[in-house]
Amino acid sequence: MALFKRKEPMLGIDISPSAVKVVELSRSGARFRVEAFAIEPLGEGMLEDRNPVDPEAVGEVIKRACRAAGTRTRRAAVAVPTSSVITRTVPMPAEFTESDIEVNISIEASQYIPYPTEEIYLDFEVKGHSQASSEMQDVMLVATRKENVDSREAALKEAGLTPVVVDVEGYALENSLGLIMDSLPSGGENSGLNLSKGREGLTALMDIGASVSNLYILQGNQTVFSREQGFGCDQLTLRVAEAYGLSREQAERAKRSGQVAEDFAETILEPFKQMLAEQIGHTLQFFFSADLYVSGRYTVNNIVLIGGGAMIMGLDRVVADVLGITTMVANPFRNMGSASRVNSSALLRDAPLLAVASGLALRSLD
Ligand SMILES: Nc1ncnc2c1ncn2[C@@H]1O[C@H](COP(=O)(O)OP(=O)(O)OP(=O)(O)O)[C@@H](O)[C@H]1O
Ligand SMILES: [Mg+2]
Structure with a gap:
């Protein structure tokens, strides 16, 4: 029955300079549960400017992390570094539909982004009415160089995973804040x-x-x-x-x-x-x-x-x-249960390292 259909599970994968961090969460009602997690160190020089240099080598580490976590889930969410993203709020006529915006966004982007349009991925989010004028709406434009996304997707694929969400680290962190704030005494x-x-x-x-x-x-x-x-x-x-x-x-x-x-x-x-x-x-x-x-x-x-x-x-x-x-x-997992395969004392110890990966894992449960 559609109403009770289980959301498809997804791994949150944080490829940070020191390690690959994997978190999988599930949810029943308002309660979250940690299904799996692992932290697998990355060797020096495996990332450059925070991007995987060799997708095969980083993919190997991701694969090891998934094995250590004991998960079979293959869908994954990954994030590009906040510093690699350019965001601008652009006013557009209020009557513009999503497809109008899509057509216009790359023209707008060429004014704000210091790279050729063929070298970047663009996305946008409608923020609502402009404060300046009721005839306009604010559209947030998000752009990043293709290599930031492609190098991560390639590493995930090398690990046998399917990238389904590409997020921004800062947004993933913001997404995990609910958990972190709820967990404060x-x-x-x-x-x-x-x-x-x-x-x-x-x-x-x-x-x-x-x-x-x-x-x-x-x-x-x-x-x-x-x-x-x-x-x-x-x-x-x-x-x-x-x-x-x-x-x-x-x-x-x-x-x-x-x-x-x-x-x-x-x-x-x-x-x-x-x-x-x-x-x-x-x-x-x-x-x-x-x-x-x-x-x-x-x-x-x-x-x-x-x-x-x-x-x-x-x-x-x-x-x-x-x-x-x-x-x-912070401990984002304080109010959560965990699957029996999860080592709960290791989870308690490593919790402060897992905020971005948790925010990504939450994307499938939003
Ligand atoms: N138990 C520990 N005691 C002391 N330091 C630790 C411990 N565990 C990890 N660290 C240190 O934390 C750092 C890694 O932290 P974190 O994973 O938050 O960084 P990162 O996200 O990979 O890198 P950055 O945020 O700089 O881009 C490393 O310097 C590591 O030595
Ligand atoms: Mg970090």
Whole structure:
């Protein structure tokens, strides 16, 4: 019966510089369940400018990840990096239908996109009436170079998967925010009115990656401000390698296990956490000086950590101490059940790394 037809399952596949991350979710009513997940490291140089260099080699890693996850699902959603996408809001006559827009969009694009039209993929989303005029509608144009999409699709196909959705990392993350906010101890309530100050409280989501980190300021589940900064966890690996004369791989393993040397915590780890907290504060300054904030209507009363940096034990406490803002590590799966093949303690540990893959996996369940 159509009403109860099971949605076709789909894998969310995040091909990030450090690893391929796979998540599969299912849903019954309002409840989600983790069906499968895996994280499979990518060797150095397998991505260049965040794109797979050799689809066959990356496909092999994706295949391994799917095997490790124990899934047979073959349909997949993948995302291109946010920084590889150009978006512009273009006003068009309100009476334009989708097909009118489609005809006109590539003409519009040639004005905004600094690449020949044959080198890009274009998409659009109708945002609604223009504020400026009721005779116009706002159309958001999204463009990316073909190689960003093609290299990912090729890697998925090499892994025996069928790419059915190509998303943008930032949108996938936004899509997983519902899960992340629901999982906060306060149920995301803090993002309501902060009565003591008469200001609305916003949440800062901080994604600390390997080489870059991204700050997203959220009003409810909507991103109202974002900023990329060039710091990340690779710096910790380098410090460990330098201090103890280790190779990069050895240093990476050592820092994750914490089994390095007796003075590691004191001389390297704690100062690194302190430095990360200060960098987060510095990144927040970009928001604190933005119009939205200085308007005096808002305040930031929560920091939520995701990405590799969120895996560093006790970072949340250091950030809270240094910045004086409540800080916690996100777990998008907190309110979910999981299939018996899922290793739930590994899922709990790795949850902060899986936000983008989860947002992609949700696409089949929206
Ligand atoms: N348990 C851990 N302890 C400390 N660091 C960790 C741990 N697990 C992962 N990391 C670090 O997190 C980083 C990877 O994080 P993440 O997967 O969020 O990055 P990415 O999305 O691949 O890269 P980027 O966001 O920079 O493009 C690596 O530097 C890795 O060493
Ligand atoms: Mg990342």
